[in-house]
Amino acid sequence: MSYSELTLRYFTADAFAGVLSGPDTHRGAAGSRAQGTWVQFDVKADVKAGSGTIAAARFLAFGCPHTIAVSAWIAAHAVGLALRPALPVSVAELSERFDVPVEKRGRLLIIEDAWIAAMKMPGLAQ
Amino acid sequence: MNRAVYLDYAATTPVDPRVAAAMAQCLTADGEFGNPSSMSHDYGDAAADLVEKARARVAASVGASPGEIIWTSGATEANNLAIFGVAQYYREHGRHIVTARTEHKAVLDPCRELERRGWRVTYLIPDRGGVIDPAQVAAALQPDTVLVSLMHVNNEIGVIQDIASVGAICARHGSARLHVDAAQSVGKLGVDFAHLGVDLMSLSAHKAYGPKGIGALIVSRRGRGETRRPEREPVQLAALHFGGGQERGLRAGTLATHQVVGMGLAFELAHESWAPEAERIAELRERLWRGLAAHGGAIRNGDPERSVAHLINVSFEDVEGESLLAAVRPRLAVSTGSACTSALAEPSYVLRALGRDDRLSESSLRFGLGRFTTPSDIDTAVAVVGLALAHLRKVGGTCGA
Numbered sequence: 001m002s003y004s005e006l007t008l009r010y011f012t013a014d015a016f017a018g019v020l021s022g023p024d025t026h027r028g029a030a031g032s033r034a035q036g037t038w039v040q041f042d043v044k045a046d047v048k049a050g051s052g053t054i055a056a057a058r059f060l061a062f063g064c065p066h067t068i069a070v071s072a073w074i075a076a077h078a079v080g081l082a083l084r085p086a087l088p089v090s091v092a093e094l095s096e097r098f099d100v101p102v103e104k105r106g107r108l109l110i111i112e113d114a115w116i117a118a119m120k121m122p123g124l125a126q
Numbered sequence: 127m128n129r130a131v132y133l134d135y136a137a138t139t140p141v142d143p144r145v146a147a148a149m150a151q152c153l154t155a156d157g158e159f160g161n162p163s164s165m166s167h168d169y170g171d172a173a174a175d176l177v178e179k180a181r182a183r184v185a186a187s188v189g190a191s192p193g194e195i196i197w198t199s200g201a202t203e204a205n206n207l208a209i210f211g212v213a214q215y216y217r218e219h220g221r222h223i224v225t226a227r228t229e230h231k232a233v234l235d236p237c238r239e240l241e242r243r244g245w246r247v248t249y250l251i252p253d254r255g256g257v258i259d260p261a262q263v264a265a266a267l268q269p270d271t272v273l274v275s276l277m278h279v280n281n282e283i284g285v286i287q288d289i290a291s292v293g294a295i296c297a298r299h300g301s302a303r304l305h306v307d308a309a310q311s312v313g314k315l316g317v318d319f320a321h322l323g324v325d326l327m328s329l330s331a332h333k334a335y336g337p338k339g340i341g342a343l344i345v346s347r348r349g350r351g352e353t354r355r356p357e358r359e360p361v362q363l364a365a366l367h368f369g370g371g372q373e374r375g376l377r378a379g380t381l382a383t384h385q386v387v388g389m390g391l392a393f394e395l396a397h398e399s400w401a402p403e404a405e406r407i408a409e410l411r412e413r414l415w416r417g418l419a420a421h422g423g424a425i426r427n428g429d430p431e432r433s434v435a436h437l438i439n440v441s442f443e444d445v446e447g448e449s450l451l452a453a454v455r456p457r458l459a460v461s462t463g464s465a466c467t468s469a470l471a472e473p474s475y476v477l478r479a480l481g482r483d484d485r486l487s488e489s490s491l492r493f494g495l496g497r498f499t500t501p502s503d504i505d506t507a508v509a510v511v512g513l514a515l516a517h518l519r520k521v522g523g524t525c526g527a
Binding site: 001003008011012014017018019033034036038040059060061062063064065068072 | 444445446448449452453484485488517518520521522523524
């Protein structure tokens with residue numbers, strides 16, 4: 001299996017790996033380790049600014065390099081985005097950007113489910 | 127750019143420079159390039175002499191007679207010739223075969239094809255260490271069993287099967303012929319065809335510092351009155367290829383003199399050096415295991431007391447297999463427990479047969495050590511795997527990140 005340069009870059013990056021704590025932090029997870037793919041996002045809402053944006057995001061991912069890379073990319077690019085129950089870019093676009101084989105695209109849906117679960121915040125339109 | 131440390135000697139080995147030099151002598155106009163089947167001139171005779179010298183070298187290295195060596199393109203072809211050849215020849219005597227779940231695909235796939243054609247196949251399940259008890263073979267034999275096919279050394283976990291005991295059981299049975307895939311054996315341990323009670327044995331050159339594309343099937347020619355099987359005739363095979371009558375009519379086609387010469391010398395060298403080499407490599411393997419175990423969550427696959435020195439298979443907890451391989455790949459050439467037949471890796475069927483779950487079966491690495499492996503290579507491997515595990519356990523949330 002070969003991977004794109006972008007996939008390898010985010011697969012090996014761990015700057016946004018981990019968890020967040022404290023008020024205004026929300027967690028969502030999807031998948032299962034036993035099934036081979038599990039993803040968790042922690043998202044901290046920027047409530048002070050009242051702007052409804054993301055102040056910080058972290059990820060944890062157990063899975064293939066594409067799963068880890070896409071999860072890492074989302075966490076890295078989340079700050080400043082509007083709080084809304086959708087990925088920053090679509091699953092289709094992520095699939096193309098990271099050159100995800102068609103057999104693995106279901107794993108991107110697990111990432112999407114984890115992200116949407118993290119965005120289930122009180123007062124946020126679902 | 128530095129190449130990755132090579133620890134995949136169980137997949138293939140580099141050709142020994144002495145072997146490559148001998149092969150080169152058979153390729154060009156000033157060497158022995160003739161067709162070994164051409165008996166009408168000296169070019170052919172010279173090539174034929176080299177082929178027979180190589181045949182004698184291979185035979186001597188594995189305790190066989192030169193006349194028992196049938197050249198093939200490799201162990202896969204040898205396995206096919208043995209399994210289909212016996213099944214076809216003895217089809218009126220019986221249509222039952224015994225093998226094991228942990229065999230190489232080059233044995234399992236022919237067996238499955240025979241099942242599709244109406245044969246019955248019993249697949250033995252090893253114990254958790256990967257060992258087949260000879261008593262399992264005895265219990266599986268039926269009156270119409272015509273073939274037992276078991277590998278000598280497992281290619282994924284390195285476990286050595288008790289072939290001599292299985293050979294004795296087959297001899298007592300009468301009609302069950304014993305085929306042994308010994309592709310991983312030569313150069314790793316002593317192989318004595320005549321004393322193992324084996325009817326057919328598959329060999330491969332490229333696992334023993336010879337070239338790819340050449341192997342052999344040893345077909346016993348011993349009359350049973352000359353051995354401990356007086357009640358049986360030598361094994362017979364139906365040919366799978368036709369056209370030219372080479373190799374006793376069992377494998378038609380012009381012989382590749384350079385490949386044959388390469389295999390002959392490679393096997394002779396392997397036979398001369400395997401014992402001291404195995405001792406040195408066993409020390410390196412234990413150094414590797416100690417280093418890997420220190421990373422935590424490492425599980426050794428296969429019974430270490432029954433394994434060759436050159437191979438160690440380790441599953442790692444809390445990491446996913448494809449990611450583990452991807453993380454080590456820039457600096458380490460090893461195999462994974464997954465069979466990457468598509469973009470989706472499948473858990474190793476060998477490790478699954480040992481009772482490992484899917485996750486541990488996928489997250490295994492097979493380290494194959496060899497003639498050119500150094501202590502520095504081992505230390506690099508330990509460090510590279512350690513970094514990969516730390517990274518994956520951090521992003522996976524299993525190391526307190």
